[in-house]
Every structure is written in structure tokens, then in C-alpha cells.
Amino acid sequence: NADGISHIPEADLATIWLMLANVLWEKDIVGQNFNYDRDKIKRLGFIIRKLISDTMLKAHAINPELPKGLAFNTSIFTEEPFYKDEGMYHGSITDLLMGCGRDACVTFEVDENMDADVDELGMRPFFENFLMRLPGLYWDIERQGFRVDSNERDLLLRKYIEWDERCRYELFKLTGTEINVNSPKQVAILLWENLKLPRNDTTGEEDITALLNSPTAIKREEHRRICELILEDRRVRKSISTYLMALPDYDGRMRTTYFPCLDTGRTSTGQQDPPIRPSVEVVDENGKKKDKVLGTAFQTMTKHGDIGADIRGMYVPDTWHYEWDIDTGEEFLVEEEEVFVQADSSQAEARVVWLLADDEEALRLVDEIDYHAWTASWFFGGVERDYSKKVLGYEHPIRFAGKTLRHAGHLGAGKRRASIELNTQARKYKIPIAITEAIAERALSIFHAKQPKIQQVFQAQIVECLKKNRQLVAPLPYGIDAPMGGKRTFFERMGEELFRQGFSYLPQRAVSDNTKNAALRSKNREKKVIKNNRYTNLKIVMESHDALLFSIPVSWLQLWFPIIKEEMERPIDFSYCSISRRELVIPCEIETGSNYRDLKKFKDIPIVSKPIEVLNLPPKSITEQFAVVDLPSDSKLTELIYHHTVERKFPDA
Numbered sequence: 001n002a003d004g005i006s007h008i009p010e011a012d013l014a015t016i017w018l019m020l021a022n023v024l025w026e027k028d029i030v031g032q033n034f035n036y037d038r039d040k041i042k043r044l045g046f047i048i049r050k051l052i053s054d055t056m057l058k059a060h061a062i063n064p065e066l067p068k069g070l071a072f073n074t075s076i077f078t079e080e081p082f083y084k085d086e087g088m089y090h091g092s093i094t095d096l097l098m099g100c101g102r103d104a105c106v107t108f109e110v111d112e113n114m115d116a117d118v119d120e121l122g123m124r125p126f127f128e129n130f131l132m133r134l135p136g137l138y139w140d141i142e143r144q145g146f147r148v149d150s151n152e153r154d155l156l157l158r159k160y161i162e163w164d165e166r167c168r169y170e171l172f173k174l175t176g177t178e179i180n181v182n183s184p185k186q187v188a189i190l191l192w193e194n195l196k197l198p199r200n201d202t203t204g205e206e207d208i209t210a211l212l213n214s215p216t217a218i219k220r221e222e223h224r225r226i227c228e229l230i231l232e233d234r235r236v237r238k239s240i241s242t243y244l245m246a247l248p249d250y251d252g253r254m255r256t257t258y259f260p261c262l263d264t265g266r267t268s269t270g271q272q273d274p275p276i277r278p279s280v281e282v283v284d285e286n287g288k289k290k291d292k293v294l295g296t297a298f299q300t301m302t303k304h305g306d307i308g309a310d311i312r313g314m315y316v317p318d319t320w321h322y323e324w325d326i327d328t329g330e331e332f333l334v335e336e337e338e339v340f341v342q343a344d345s346s347q348a349e350a351r352v353v354w355l356l357a358d359d360e361e362a363l364r365l366v367d368e369i370d371y372h373a374w375t376a377s378w379f380f381g382g383v384e385r386d387y388s389k390k391v392l393g394y395e396h397p398i399r400f401a402g403k404t405l406r407h408a409g410h411l412g413a414g415k416r417r418a419s420i421e422l423n424t425q426a427r428k429y430k431i432p433i434a435i436t437e438a439i440a441e442r443a444l445s446i447f448h449a450k451q452p453k454i455q456q457v458f459q460a461q462i463v464e465c466l467k468k469n470r471q472l473v474a475p476l477p478y479g480i481d482a483p484m485g486g487k488r489t490f491f492e493r494m495g496e497e498l499f500r501q502g503f504s505y506l507p508q509r510a511v512s513d514n515t516k517n518a519a520l521r522s523k524n525r526e527k528k529v530i531k532n533n534r535y536t537n538l539k540i541v542m543e544s545h546d547a548l549l550f551s552i553p554v555s556w557l558q559l560w561f562p563i564i565k566e567e568m569e570r571p572i573d574f575s576y577c578s579i580s581r582r583e584l585v586i587p588c589e590i591e592t593g594s595n596y597r598d599l600k601k602f603k604d605i606p607i608v609s610k611p612i613e614v615l616n617l618p619p620k621s622i623t624e625q626f627a628v629v630d631l632p633s634d635s636k637l638t639e640l641i642y643h644h645t646v647e648r649k650f651p652d653a
Helices: 010-028 036-045 055-062 070-077 092-123 123-128 130-144 148-177 184-192 206-211 221-244 309-314 350-355 360-365 372-381 397-410 413-428 437-450 453-469 496-524 554-567 620-628 636-647
Strands: 027-031 048-054 256-257 266-272 281-282 289-292 318-326 331-335 337-346 472-473 487-489 532-538 539-543 547-553 588-593
Touching: 027 036, 027 092, 027 547, 036 048, 036 130, 048 055, 048 130, 055 070, 055 092, 055 123, 055 130, 070 092, 092 123, 123 130, 130 256, 130 496, 130 539, 148 221, 148 309, 184 472, 206 221, 206 413, 221 309, 221 413, 337 496, 337 554, 350 360, 350 397, 350 453, 350 496, 360 372, 372 397, 372 437, 397 413, 397 437, 413 437, 413 496, 437 453, 453 472, 453 496, 472 496, 496 539, 496 554, 547 554
Parallel strands: 027 048
Antiparallel strands: 256 266, 281 289, 318 331, 318 532, 337 547, 337 588, 472 487, 539 547
16 A cells, blocks of 8 residues: 555455455456556566456457557447546546446456457457467567667767767758758748748658659759758657667666557557556756657667668677476576577568469569569669679669569559659668659559569459458468458458558468467477476567567577477468468578677578487398407496596586
């Protein structure tokens, strides 16, 4: 009863806590976004025996496109009026307790009323056997987090602050005044009123990039430089505020939060907003006090370009881990260097598109040639070797254009969307290339002429499914006991935008679910990976759609490499997908590194050996039967000498 917050006698409070502990241990628990509650409950010392349902995940199973919050679910699945504004968060302790009690009752009612929809859609097996396994996985990932190299962080902070000052000073010399590049109002006045540049809808990155790539919009070189500085300083400042100045958790580790219920089936990451962690009061560069949230969004960290990519270098693996004796369960703290291991599905979404397009030739060629370089040669001439990353050792600008335009073609983008995407990404990553809408239009025409099955099979069958019932059923990850994968009903108005959403859903859902399932299956094998009669926990640091990042002790690498690769390359079942196809195996590339920036491909993956075969000798010959050979006799002394010698030569034996 801290600070006398409650008037309930302490003896009664103790009884209440005991009753609550018994309920959490003995009963099957139903929650709403239960990972938040799980964190708080565990910190209070309670133990949850079994979570049987999470209404957020059940709402996701019913329809990924609709909101999943408790307030929305209450309005759809109950007759309870809205009660969140009745003093629950800003009233008395009685109001708070009453609101929490209603939350608990309403959550249980929502869960019961959702059952009819889950069963009608046939989603119960997928929900219970896959989706309900995700809370435990993501709770482990969120608790793991990154270890931060404070020295590297200080060096990066100095670098980016100096970079920001250079941009500000150059912009001041060109404009004669201080400009806040993150202020839409100030940038709009500068560009549209002072410089008289052609007015666009916004001052966002895409609109300013369109100005820079237009041959007629900007006539003076200093005006062009101003636009470039605005974009550059925005990225520099974002790197400082979002990543370098991000506040770690109270134990010094940088953490994130996962939302596993995007409408595409993917996850998203965010900061540890209150009430996950309380915000911290800080003073900004202008001397103003403001509240800052802990953590950062891991999935948004860029890995390309000259701005932001090096920030990943401040995240380093652990230097210790726990091991447990397989027989006794005794726990050991082991100090040992670890390395990051990233398992990345190779061209995963493109492979799904080719399978759904029934393009077996593309699926064969993608493992034989640099497919993006080959695609670029269709548009810009030359041959595959001219732009191949394998041959050149770096990303050729033309290859980048081919990759971006191919992705646009897969997702049904038009010429404007394709040109904006390519130009924006190229300028962001300092790739010296730009295209016009006319070039994009011609490139997309060539692309669909070269690979007509993308439009005529894949996209045509998606459109047919959407026109039939507005539903798409995703493929099923390996080993999930369910008749089908995730199902989504689309509510967008019938038209091109709806179709583009459909084109992206099946590839993204297939790859994302495969990655999650690989993580689950790898974690399930922890106690089967044994070294010196011990096992250790598999630390998953991050999940990012088509990749998993692990922190693994050096001495355990050779044991875990083949298992991770095996689980990432499990076949995906398309037999009950909206577009039925054969199974698909997506190859996995393994990278390792001593920090999150410097990851290199690891090729020395051991072959998983077959079970040991006990050898048999042929029958003895006549000579052997009558031969007399004196062999040294065994004794305790011989055994002691032998093992002593082995231990000296091979201390780890």
C-alpha cells in the first residue's frame, strides 16, 4: 500500500494478493494484448500458468484489416457503452479499480462472443496453434534487446552533431536565416514563397525529391542545393533524435516493442511508450523541458546509404549467457563472447510472386544469376554481368533501378508511383540515378512483356478472388496444425488501390509467417542442442519480416547454424492458399558480425550429419582365427594415465 494509495486494510490486501496469485496460477487466462500485462504481472512476482486466448490476436485472426484495440472490440462484440472516459485514468483510485474491473469483464465477454466468428471463418486451428504461440516469442524478444557500446555511440553522436551543424551553417549562408528543416511551415514559406519554386501538396521527402528530379522546376543551382540540404539535414537530425539519443531501458539495454497484428500479417516495432515504461523528463537543445520515451523502433533502422547505416554499429552482442545441466537443471552463468547471426530469406517475396504466377523458370534462374542485374539489362541495355553485384562487388546504380522497378511491377504500381519510389530511395541512399515517369512507364511495359505471367496469372487471379468475395487466404507455414493460413477480408472500395493491397498481401503474409514460425521452431529446439551435457537459451534479438537476428556464444555457433538454416528453409504450404500452388522453400543466407553494422556472409555451415552407423567387421578369416596377438591389458592405472594425457592435450575434451 505505497503512499497510502488505498484505504483497504493491509491484512485484506495481503488476502487479495493471495487470491489473485491463485487465480493466475490455477485458471486459464484470457487477455487483451497480454504481453503488456504479462510484463507487469511477472515483475510483481505472479506466475501465469496458461494464456489460452488474447482478444487482440483473435481479432487479427477474424479480420486483420479492422482495429484490434479493446475499445473497438467492445463496440463490435458487446453492448457495453464506452467507459474509458469515466475517470479511469484521471479520477480517484476507486475509479481506476472500477475501470480495471470492467476491462477484465469486458475482455472475457469479447473473447466469448468472438468464438462464433472464429469458427465460422475456420480460423480456430490457425489462431490456437500459431497466433497464440506468438506472445511468448515476442515477450522473449522484447526482453532481450540490444547491448549498447557507449564509446561507439559517443563517437557517432559527435559525428552526427558536427554533420548537422555543417548542414545548418550552409543552409544559413544560402538563405540568410535559421531554418528548422523539420517545420513544414518554415520549409513551405522558404520554397514556395521566397524561392518561388513550383508549389506541391506538401514539403515531404517525395515532393522535394520530385522537384530535384524535374528538369525544369529548379533553375538556379543554389536553390537546388537548398532542397538537397533540407533533405540531408532531416535525415541527420532523425538519426540523432530517434536513434543516437534514444534512451535505453533501466538496465542499460536498448529495447523495442512489437505489434504483431498489422493488416498485412507483418509486425511493427515502436518505442516503450507509457504505461510500458514511464517517460523521462529531458531538456532539449533549446533549453525546453519535455518528456522522452524509452527505447526505439528496431525495424526502421536503415542498413543502406551514408546517413544512418553506421548507427547500427553501436549495437553489439552479449558477453555472457546461461547454461543449464540437462539432467539436474542446475544453472551456470558463462562469460563468453557472442556474435550476431542474421538469418535472411533470399528474395523471399519475389519468390512467392513467381510461384503464384506459375513462373517456374524465374524460380530456377534466381538461384543461377543476379536476377536484379538481369532485369536492369532489359531496361537499360547491356548484359547481366555489367551490373551484377556478385561480379562487381557493390550495388551498381542500374542494378538498383532494376530491382526497384521489378518490385513496382510485382505490386502493380503505375509509372508515377514507380518513378517516385525509385527517385526517393536513390536520393535517400545517395545512389546517383533518377528516372522520369516516361522511363518508368517504358520500363514497366518491358517488364510485363518479358514476364507476362505476373499480370496474366498472379495479378489476374488475385483480382478474380477479390471480385468474388473480397477475401484472400494466405499459405500455411510448415508444421502448423491448421487447414489454412491467415485470412483477410478487404474493405477498400473496389478498384486499383484494392487490387494493389491484394497483390502485396499474400507475399508479405507468407514470408512474415514463415519467419515467425522459424523463430518458434528454433526456440523449441533449445533443449535438444546439447554441448557438454548442457543446453542454453537461443537469444533472438530482432524479427524483421524476412529475417531473424540472434546473439549466439562463439562455442555454440556450429551447433546452431544448421538448425537456424534448416528452420528458415522449411517448405511453405500453398495447397489451401487462395491461389493454390506447390510447396515453396525459400533459401536462407546466414551473416555474422561483431556488431549489427558489420555483418558478413558466413559460408562455412556444417553439414547436418546422418545418425551414427555402427560398423560391422566381416567374419574372421582362417588366419585370424589361429593368429595370436598380444594386446595390452586394461587396468585402472592405464585409464588414469590415458585420460590425464588427453586432458593435457585437449583441455576441453
